[in-house]
Amino acid sequence: MADALIYEYLGRLDAAAWPLPPSRRSELTAEVREHIETALSEAGSRDEATVRNVLDRLGRPEDIVAAEADAAGPAGGPTAFRAATQTASGWLEQAGARGWGGIEITAVLLLSVGGLLLWWVGPIAGVVVAWFSEHWTTREKRIATAIVVALVVIELILLAVFMSRMFSIGTSFEFGQWPWSTGFGLMAILAFLAALLPLLGGLAAGVYLAFALHRRR
Amino acid sequence: MRRMVPAQARDVLSELRRGVLEHCVLAVVRDNESYGFDIVRTLSRNGGLVTSEGTIYPLLSRLRRDGLVTSTWRESETGPPRRYYRLTSDGRRALDLFNLEWHNFRTAVDAVLLGRQAEGGRDG
Numbered sequence: 001m002a003d004a005l006i007y008e009y010l011g012r013l014d015a016a017a018w019p020l021p022p023s024r025r026s027e028l029t030a031e032v033r034e035h036i037e038t039a040l041s042e043a044g045s046r047d048e049a050t051v052r053n054v055l056d057r058l059g060r061p062e063d064i065v066a067a068e069a070d071a072a073g074p075a076g077g078p079t080a081f082r083a084a085t086q087t088a089s090g091w092l093e094q095a096g097a098r099g100w101g102g103i104e105i106t107a108v109l110l111l112s113v114g115g116l117l118l119w120w121v122g123p124i125a126g127v128v129v130a131w132f133s134e135h136w137t138t139r140e141k142r143i144a145t146a147i148v149v150a151l152v153v154i155e156l157i158l159l160a161v162f163m164s165r166m167f168s169i170g171t172s173f174e175f176g177q178w179p180w181s182t183g184f185g186l187m188a189i190l191a192f193l194a195a196l197l198p199l200l201g202g203l204a205a206g207v208y209l210a211f212a213l214h215r216r217r
Numbered sequence: 218m219r220r221m222v223p224a225q226a227r228d229v230l231s232e233l234r235r236g237v238l239e240h241c242v243l244a245v246v247r248d249n250e251s252y253g254f255d256i257v258r259t260l261s262r263n264g265g266l267v268t269s270e271g272t273i274y275p276l277l278s279r280l281r282r283d284g285l286v287t288s289t290w291r292e293s294e295t296g297p298p299r300r301y302y303r304l305t306s307d308g309r310r311a312l313d314l315f316n317l318e319w320h321n322f323r324t325a326v327d328a329v330l331l332g333r334q335a336e337g338g339r340d341g
Contacts (some may be wrong), residue, residue, distance in 0.1 A: 013271075024278065031253060031274040034297060038254040041295050057261075059269020067272035099290075137290045137298050 002051040006036055013061035020068060028068065032058065098213045099135030107133060111144070111206030115198035120155070123148050123202030130209060140212045144205040151201030155194060162190045234266060240315040241266055242276060243308050246286060250303035253277060277302060285311055 010033055017025040039054040040046050058064070107130035114122015127148050131141055165187055238260075245251060245259050257273050260266040267273060280286045285308035290298045304312065 028274055028278070031277075031300075032271055034299070035254050035257075035270070035274070037296055038252075038299075042254075057269075058271040061271070063269050064271035064275065068275035068278070134287065134289050137292050139292045 002046050002048045005048065005051050005055065006033075009036075009055050009058075009061065013064065016061045016065040017068070020065070024068070028064070032064065099133075100213060101133075101135070103129060103133045104135055104209075104213065108206045108210050111148075111202040111209065113202075115200075115202035119195075120152065120198045123198055123205065124152075126202060126206065136209060136212055140209065144209050147205040147208065148201050151197050151204075155197045158190055158194050158197070162187065162194065165190075231268070234268070237319070238266060239276060239280065240312060240319075242273070242280065243285060243304060243312045243315075246302045247304050247309070247312060250289070250301040252299040252301050256302070280308070284308075 010029060013032055014025070014029050017028055020028065035058065036051075036054055039057075040050065043050050043054070107126050110118075110122050110126030110129060112126075114126055116122070118125070127141075127145050130136060130144055133141075136144075241260060242256060245256050251259070253273060256277075257267055257270045260273075261270070277286070281288060281302075284305055286302045287305050288300045288302050291301050293299045
């Protein structure tokens with residue numbers, strides 16, 4: 001029943017917030033939800049009295065939305081215009097609210113498809129760009145970096161093995177024998193993996209970061 | 218009529234609060250970055266500067282948009298990642314300016330309310 005109070009409150013807030021741009025509407029609801037959760041966890045109780053107290057302190061949802069309208073100023077734009085463009089840009093605005101900006105899109109693109117075009121340059125550049133974002137936490141950035149670095153290390157090991165095989169083939173080279181009888185199959189697999197690793201690493205890190213933002217709201 | 222007076226006093230207070238709240242938020246995040254709930258707690262602790270706590274979020278959103286604060290997401294030990302706010306150099310300038318203006322304003326209001334100027338005038 002205490003949770004029902006919270007749902008009811010957030011529902012009222014969301015309903016009152018309809019004139020706001022969709023991105024800000026969902027962001028505001030998320031901020032207030034987070035506030036309630038923080039207040040309850042600090043209070044160490046979720047009983048009805050505590051919940052009521054927290055909600056009372058927050059104030060009426062309508063007042064919060066009214067403050068938003070005060071704060072928006074002329075930049076908020078007319079409601080009619082917003083409604084007309086809402087469906088078209090709704091998806092983009094939702095994405096914006098989750099933290100998808102130029103930096104985040106660039107980072108995820110470099111990570112996920114950069115490996116296809118630029119070999120390791122793409123994923124590594126993607127990780128570097130990701131560190132400039134304000135929307136991923138340090139832990140999320142570290143994990144993405146660790147994924148890429150781990151696969152770079154594996155790549156280096158593969159290349160080392162590849163090289164050593166090359167040299168051993170070079171010294172035992174006999175015409176007609178190379179490369180079929182000296183582990184060419186293994187070499188081919190190594191080369192294939194070496195080409196594939198940047199793609200896999202970048203894709204894993206990119207998908208991880210994308211989901212980190214997706215979970216935000 | 219007697220009822221009108223406290224109501225008006227409340228209005229004056231809420232107008233005053235509205236006028237200074239923005240810069241009080243800037244002052245809270247001046248030296249330490251802080252998240253929404255924590256900012257509200259600091260402001261409430263100091264004499265009820267915030268009446269409905271939820272209105273801090275529209276304010277933070279505007280400060281962010283105006284480039285006076287910037288925010289970073291950080292992991293929290295107890296819940297979802299939190300958005301921490303800190304002052305930008307523009308925010309610091311705005312706050313310094315407000316500090317100066319507030320000081321002058323307060324001195325002027327105090328002088329009139331306490332009648333210092335008038336007394337000084339009579340004495341001199």
